[in-house]
Amino acid sequence: MRCAPNPNGPWHVGHARMPAVIGTYKQRYDGWFCVRFDDTDPETKRPDLEAYDAILEDLDYLGFEPDATFKASDRLDIYYDHARKLIDMGGAYTCSCSGEEFSELKNSGEACPHRDKDAETVLSEFEDMIGGVYDSGEMVLRIKTDIEHKNPALRDWVAFRMIDTPHPREEAEEYRCWPMLDFQSAIDDHIIGITHIIRGIDLQDSAKRQGFLYDYFGWEYPEVVHWGHVQIDAYDVKMSTSTLSELIEDGELDGWDDPRAPTLKSLRRRGIRGEAIVDAMIGLGTSTSDVDLAMSTIYANNRELIDEETDRRFLVRDGNEVPLGGSPPDEANPQLHPNHEDRGVRKIPVGDAVLLESDDLPQREERVWLKGLGCFQYTRDTLQYTGEDIEVVREGDVDVVHWAPARESVPVRMRTMEGDVTGRAEPGVAELATDEMVQFVRVGFARIDHVPSGVADDSSDDELVVYYAHP
């Protein structure tokens, strides 16, 4: 099998579907798959030189390693050779009609005057195409199919055209005569030995078009499956590489890994495992209708993967400072993980005031349980320690909330899909390493992205940054 991306940028979430499915089939049936960059249009689908590696990185993130990697732009001579053979067989002709002219003839089922040229003329004109004698638009090589085919999309399609713009890859910058996807991909699929093709419904007619080519060469066409488009809920921005590229260019997004971008790099930075994405993609199956993938499915998969191993911490968003009274303990010791007592407890210095989220501020005279610390009653603008037992919580009279010490907490910037949130976390969070996952109690899972090297200081720009993953 093959994954044949157009290297025009890093992958968005939808792109994960192809490697997820063929990678999984490979594992299941002891198969083989390659990545083949179909970079045969240096102009309108101009390849981005950085995208080749970016895509391979994304693939690695998803947990797959291709058995081989090809670049179509390395293989022009192969395509030229096959075109020559085809011309010998009378299966192709050079045509200098303009696009509109040919389109009109085609739609009425009429052959153009170039169709009956003898093979020698065609071959010599094709060599001139390769030699760059013609300018863009002057000459194409068409596959002779059936000019009266009932589906106009299949009639005498273009196999090679001239492009004046040099290819961005140095190795390919001299070529001017480029194959169209249908030709290049057809030849490569056979030569590489692809037995099964999966591709989008937009290429539904490709198999039929390429069928004419396979008939000329006496080849057998691979099994082919077409699937519909994937939409992801939960994103405002359109999931298209070119749209994302523009948004980044305009500064609307910080980069391909901005938490608001529907890209694999973004999910990766948020600490979502490739496996969670792959599993969600597998669940979509391969139906030809368009599907909506719910991000919640990816989140649920990820939660299952990380929940057991992720320790709990406190983060208070937009905290309200409340003084403490009544001599509470100096230190709080909530568990690192409720299901794993053996991991021990955190040590959170309490101080003389704490931060609470607005929703958690108790009403006057109401009691509240600061998780890991104890019971307090809100009296005269302070939280008075009552010393009551956990029984008050079990009886259901007292709510338990998370909190952070007002003084010895660390400022945190949490980047989310809805924008940045600031808050303060228990001091232990500053000791964590980049890439570690945390679960902020009653907030959600997040990945530690950047930990300041020096001592935490509110005035410094070097802040602790985490990326929010999901609830």
Add this chain to the structure above:
RNA sequence: GCUCCGAUAGUGUAGUCCGGCCAAUCAUAUUGCCCUCUCACGGCAAUGACCAGGGUUCGAAUCCCUGUCGGAGCACCA
């Protein structure tokens, strides 16, 4: 306009080929309860679907026809 393709709960999916075991599977979502130092995890329960209409048949999600809705192609893009 011409040519293809598709339609099962909010979402995804199984079942459709070879009609009955489907008053329709599983997951996710939502809600409620249980557990718990309130999150998460786990347990239990509830919610919720065969696009419509005809036909064939003892029997249709499944086969046939029509309609509706949706998607794709008709490029010198991929």
